[in-house]
Amino acid sequence: MRQLRKDDISLEVVEIQRIAHQLTSVLYLLHSSAVSIAHGDLYIDIIVLEISNVDSLSAIEMFEMFGHPEYGNICTATGDCPSSPSAPRYIVQPADLGKVFSWRTGNIKVIDFGQSFRLNNLPPALGTPAHYCSPELLVHNMAGKPSDTWTLACCIFEIRMGEDLFDGLGYDDETLHQRVELLGPMDDSLMYVKLYGFSGSR
Incomplete structure (x- = not known):
């Protein structure tokens, strides 16, 4: 879904509503007693649009449509x-999805369950990007249904508005400030003072 923003591709309101409904249904199923897991890392990058007809293309037809892959080297911040044998050997430039955008089925897929967990076995911490984290996840590392539901709301806002609900560049204390500015004072304000030096008042 994020690639749509990068390519400046917009969706119709009806399609956005359909995506939001499907995404909510996915989370409802995951949280149900029949499954009883939390995704743990739900954000816009792991929501993908389903497209049809691609499986019928030959390799030659794929190259004609998208061009040959563009590879890049991987280096750490130190150069x-x-x-590590588990590290990727190279990166690949994403394909231009605008060329197959008309092939979308209207359905989505939620991928990357690498941080999912059983609701009766909560993890000590998650690697969710800070601007998608709920306050209790930021402050107490409390993950579960509420933190999943918070990220769901952030995703729906981003899909609908085409921008992040909260700034993705700040540290944890800055993202907490943003939540207080938007939603007002939050519970457990004494803990906020202890950890971050502010009370949640405007």
Whole structure:
């Protein structure tokens, strides 16, 4: 979904509503007693649009449509190449999805369950991007249905408005300030003072 923003591709309101409904239904199913798991890392990058007809294309037809893959080297912040056997050897430039945008089915897929967990076995911490984190996840590392539901709301806002609900560049204390500015004072304000030096008052 984020690639649509990068390519400046917009969706019709009806399609956005359909996506929001499907995304909510996915989370409802995951949280149900029949499944009883939380995704743990729900954000816009792991919501993908389903497209049809691609499986019928030959390799030659794929290259004609998208061009040949563009590869890039991977280096760390210090300029070193990663030596771990589990590290990727290269990166690939994303394809221009605008060429197959008309092939979308109207359905979505939620991927990357690498941080999912059983609701009766909560993890000590998650790697969710700070601007998608609920206050209790930021302050107490409390993950579960509420934190999943918070990220769901952030995703729906971003899909509908085409921008992040909260700034994605700040540190945890800055993102908490943003939540207080938007929603007003929050519970457990004494803990906020202890950890971050502010009370949640405007």
